[in-house]
Amino acid sequence: MTSYFDIVDGARPWQSVLDPSVMSDDLVRAGHQLADAAKVGDWPTVMSVLDNQSKWLVINQWRPGGTAWFTALHQAAWHGAPVDVARDLLDRGALRSLRDAKGRTAYDVAVEHASSPGLQRLLSPPRSRSSxxxxxxxxxxxxxxxxxxxxxxxxxxxxxxxxxxxxxxxxxxxxxxxxxxxxxxxxxxxxxxxxxxxxxxxxxxxxxxxxxxxxxxxxxxxxxxxxxx
Structure with missing residues (x-):
């Protein structure tokens, strides 16, 4: 099954489009399903949507047309999700270094919301060799x-x-x-x-x-x- 987000030369895809009017209806629908489930902390549904809508979704995308740029990992940090949930998202390719529209990583959000020390440690972004x-x-x-x-x-x-x-x-x-x-x-x-x-x-x-x-x-x-x- 061909996906718009097929991997090329081993590189993971980046979902770049902000304007839902230039997205396919299926991509918009799947993106809202993922964002809706993550927003309320419904992690079984989040994983189910990611599994069943893999043709249209990438793990690091935000709500189609959304301006907050909150990914599922950001929402896990916001809700103080169980460490196992965050680890599952990371295993699927969620990025700890990706920032929302306010410049916050999932780790920053976890700190703001006083999430568990274990979750904060897991979400701490890797250090960059560049300044x-x-x-x-x-x-x-x-x-x-x-x-x-x-x-x-x-x-x-x-x-x-x-x-x-x-x-x-x-x-x-x-x-x-x-x-x-x-x-x-x-x-x-x-x-x-x-x-x-x-x-x-x-x-x-x-x-x-x-x-x-x-x-x-x-x-x-x-x-x-x-x-x-």
Whole structure:
């Protein structure tokens, strides 16, 4: 069964679309089912939805159209869920370093709500080898590259109203330090952290020879290959 969120080259997918009007009805419906169950702390239903709607859902997504960017792991922290629940979400790929719209990780939310010490320890994000300044610079350079590749091709106007780009911070926690960023129109970005810089491969599956590889550093990006795919 083909999924919009298929894994590419071993990289976990990132759910980027903010505007539900450009999502499929099935994705929106499944996303609301997951968010509704997590909001009330109904963990058996959360796991059931994740199991049964895997074609449409990724573990780190938030409510379609939602502005809080609360994932199931954030909700587990909010509710002070049993450690076993949080561990199950982490085993499914939930990210401790992913932040909500206020910049809070699940650990931050757990601390705010005085969750159990065991839950707080489990949700503590891994340390990054890069400084916060380096990560911020990479985020900015990556956004510039993505903007340049898709602006005017997929959406009109401000791309930030319809897309959330994958934050570099989460790459330190992902297997292989890589993420797959699929977009409508068969556009995609394969992003991998390499010694403090990013290798970014991008292409459009509908355009032959559209592939490009860029090396992204805190200072900018350089095209190092093109014409593939």
């Amino acid at each position: 916060s300044r380096q990560i911020e610079a990479l985020d900015a350079r990556l956004a510039e590259l993505i903007d340049g590749r898709i602006a005017g091709r997929l959406f009109e106007g401000d791309l930030r109203t319809v897309l959330r780009y994958p934050p570099v911070e989460i790459l330190h926690e992902l297997p292989g330090q890589r993420v797959w960023f699929p977009l409508p129109g068969k556009y995609g970005f394969h992003i991998e952290l390499q010694n403090g810089s990013l290798e970014v491969k991008s292409w459009c599956g509908l355009v032959e020879g559209s592939g490009q590889t860029h090396l992204v550093t805190p200072d900018g990006s350089v095209l190092v290959d093109q014409g593939f795919v």
